[in-house]
Amino acid sequence: MLIHNADVAIVFNQIADLLEIKGDNPFRIRAYRNAARTLNALAFSVQTMVAEKSDLTELPGIGIDLAGKISEIVTTGTCALREQLHRQLPPSIHELLTVPGLGPKRVKALYQQRNIQTLDQLFNSARNGQIRNIPGFGIRSEQRILEAIRTQQSKKKRYRLDLAESVASALLRYLQALPDVKKIEIAGSFRRRQETVGDLDIVISSSRPSLVIQQFIQFEDVTQILAQGTTRASVVLRQGMQVDLRVVASVSFGAALYYFTGSKAHNIAVRVLAQKRGLKMNEYGVFSGTQRIAAETELAVFQAIGLPYIEPELRENRGEIAAAQAGKLPQLIQLADLTGDLHAHTKASDGRNSLREMAMEAKKRGLSYLAITDHSSSLTIAHGLDAEGLTRQMDEIDQLNAELGIKLLKGCEVEINEDGSLDLPDNILERLEIVVGAVHSKFGLSRERQTKRILRAMDHPCFTLLAHPSGRLILEREPYDVDMHQIILHARQRGCFLELNAQPSRLDLTDTHCMMAKNEGVLISVNSDAHSIFDFDDLRFGIAQARRGWLEKKDVLNTLPIKQLLSAISRP
Ligand code: DGT
Ligand code: CA
Ligand code: CA
Numbered sequence: 001m002l003i004h005n006a007d008v009a010i011v012f013n014q015i016a017d018l019l020e021i022k023g024d025n026p027f028r029i030r031a032y033r034n035a036a037r038t039l040n041a042l043a044f045s046v047q048t049m050v051a052e053k054s055d056l057t058e059l060p061g062i063g064i065d066l067a068g069k070i071s072e073i074v075t076t077g078t079c080a081l082r083e084q085l086h087r088q089l090p091p092s093i094h095e096l097l098t099v100p101g102l103g104p105k106r107v108k109a110l111y112q113q114r115n116i117q118t119l120d121q122l123f124n125s126a127r128n129g130q131i132r133n134i135p136g137f138g139i140r141s142e143q144r145i146l147e148a149i150r151t152q153q154s155k156k157k158r159y160r161l162d163l164a165e166s167v168a169s170a171l172l173r174y175l176q177a178l179p180d181v182k183k184i185e186i187a188g189s190f191r192r193r194q195e196t197v198g199d200l201d202i203v204i205s206s207s208r209p210s211l212v213i214q215q216f217i218q219f220e221d222v223t224q225i226l227a228q229g230t231t232r233a234s235v236v237l238r239q240g241m242q243v244d245l246r247v248v249a250s251v252s253f254g255a256a257l258y259y260f261t262g263s264k265a266h267n268i269a270v271r272v273l274a275q276k277r278g279l280k281m282n283e284y285g286v287f288s289g290t291q292r293i294a295a296e297t298e299l300a301v302f303q304a305i306g307l308p309y310i311e312p313e314l315r316e317n318r319g320e321i322a323a324a325q326a327g328k329l330p331q332l333i334q335l336a337d338l339t340g341d342l343h344a345h346t347k348a349s350d351g352r353n354s355l356r357e358m359a360m361e362a363k364k365r366g367l368s369y370l371a372i373t374d375h376s377s378s379l380t381i382a383h384g385l386d387a388e389g390l391t392r393q394m395d396e397i398d399q400l401n402a403e404l405g406i407k408l409l410k411g412c413e414v415e416i417n418e419d420g421s422l423d424l425p426d427n428i429l430e431r432l433e434i435v436v437g438a439v440h441s442k443f444g445l446s447r448e449r450q451t452k453r454i455l456r457a458m459d460h461p462c463f464t465l466l467a468h469p470s471g472r473l474i475l476e477r478e479p480y481d482v483d484m485h486q487i488i489l490h491a492r493q494r495g496c497f498l499e500l501n502a503q504p505s506r507l508d509l510t511d512t513h514c515m516m517a518k519n520e521g522v523l524i525s526v527n528s529d530a531h532s533i534f535d536f537d538d539l540r541f542g543i544a545q546a547r548r549g550w551l552e553k554k555d556v557l558n559t560l561p562i563k564q565l566l567s568a569i570s571r572p
Helices: 005-022 026-041 046-051 064-076 080-088 093-097 104-114 119-127 139-156 161-176 209-217 250-261 264-276 298-304 320-325 355-364 387-401 447-459 484-494 511-520 533-548 562-569
Strands: 183-186 200-205 222-228 232-237 242-248 280-282 285-288 291-294 369-372 407-415 434-438 497-501 524-527
Touching: 005 026, 005 046, 005 064, 005 080, 005 093, 005 104, 026 064, 046 064, 093 104, 093 119, 104 119, 119 139, 161 183, 161 200, 161 209, 161 533, 183 250, 200 250, 209 222, 209 232, 209 242, 242 250, 250 280, 250 285, 250 298, 264 280, 264 320, 285 298, 291 298, 355 369, 355 387, 355 533, 387 407, 434 447, 447 484, 484 497, 484 511, 497 533, 511 524, 511 533, 524 533
Parallel strands: 200 242, 369 407, 407 434, 497 524
Antiparallel strands: 183 200, 222 232, 232 242, 280 285, 285 291
């Protein structure tokens, strides 16, 4: 795991904040802050120093204790002291630190004098005039807090990608039908296929921009016009989502599309690169002096600054620019690369279609195998199958396999019990071709116990792959606390696999964990987790997420032809 000096500095500043809120010794707090500053200013990597066993105490302001903390952080990725402090304070206290103008001193006063622990409590107290009398605060700072929380909340509202898609589609159809709209593309996080989007950014080319703007704001779902000019407008739709529109001339469509696709961090890094080549770039093009040398297509823009085309999903400034320069961009996986799907349900548990219907649909979509993985019995809300039910289903699969022309694999989505054991007897597990282990209970275990639980489940010789490894539901439920790096390393050691669940409410693994698995050489299975024949549609969301995680065809288990797949998942 690559850990930068800045990462260590962040941990030290967090520790200093937490110590300060607790009212710890000011000298100790200052030592952490100074150490963070030292680390940020350092020209060489402390992780390398630790690896080379250099003496960290030779760095200014770093004593034996801090040196120990640094090596702890660069080797484990975390710090026991920080976790301990987190446990001693309310878990939501860090929310308060995100409010502009609230540092640890003020958070300490709010917490200790008014017992304010969450943003909601802060907001309500401020609204009720209960902040102004705390020493160090006044009516003005009370108002500033209210304003800051309001803007933070309006900024924070995000939408799941699939919901954004459904909102966008009607608007897109309306705009595409306008005679003055030449090219149109939704840019921003939507085009980068981020799992959630804050707003939609639409780029249009037209020779009559103000007319297009007029028509845009007349769209039936527009409920509020935030801004309107001759080439741009921002509106709010009935569903609450903001849409920013830019209308440009055809000659600069590529430059505008590139700019508004972002991400901002990517744009900034690319602009620096252009500057190094003596070029200027913005949403109107790439310029050499006053001469525009590229703008019409994205590809032309990339070429003008000496780069190959970089796919939108990669544009997050996570190394894609260096990879592009080195000719080492990944050949990203595509939906058509999938040869099968290793996680699907039928009416036998909580699915809506029969085994035959699911099989026929998967075949229709060009898949050559489908694992049937209904729930095991302890998941009663999903009417899980017991040993007898599974045996019946296996017989049915044998019959269909002889008839349908798509290979059905005998599987089960097996509950991982709290102690890491699996929820089916061994003699049944041994008869299954694929065992998809899943956590659906006890989300609140400590990081250590939750990680142990999953590692132990993977130790079972029949375990094939870990379903939705983090358990999160996007914008609804946080992931449970686990050490994903350790899980990935264990998967490699055990020869098992991790799922990228394609449901747009899950998209679990996350993009960065996909990247981590790839770097550690663990294959990912992009699965629909279909509960009806329509859910195979979700595979494209899974593929988008996989692409954001830099995955190539070779990194994905279910791109293998059936024969190789069976040998990859077979038990030793
Ligand atoms: P979102 O809407 O929060 O999901 O994320 P984005 O990436 O769609 O961000 P948004 O809507 O604020 O802006 C769209 C794109 O415009 C962004 O990805 C990059 C570009 N952009 C916006 N602000 C800046 C800026 O200050 N500098 C640069 N270089 N690009 C920017
Ligand atoms: Ca956006
Ligand atoms: Ca925007």
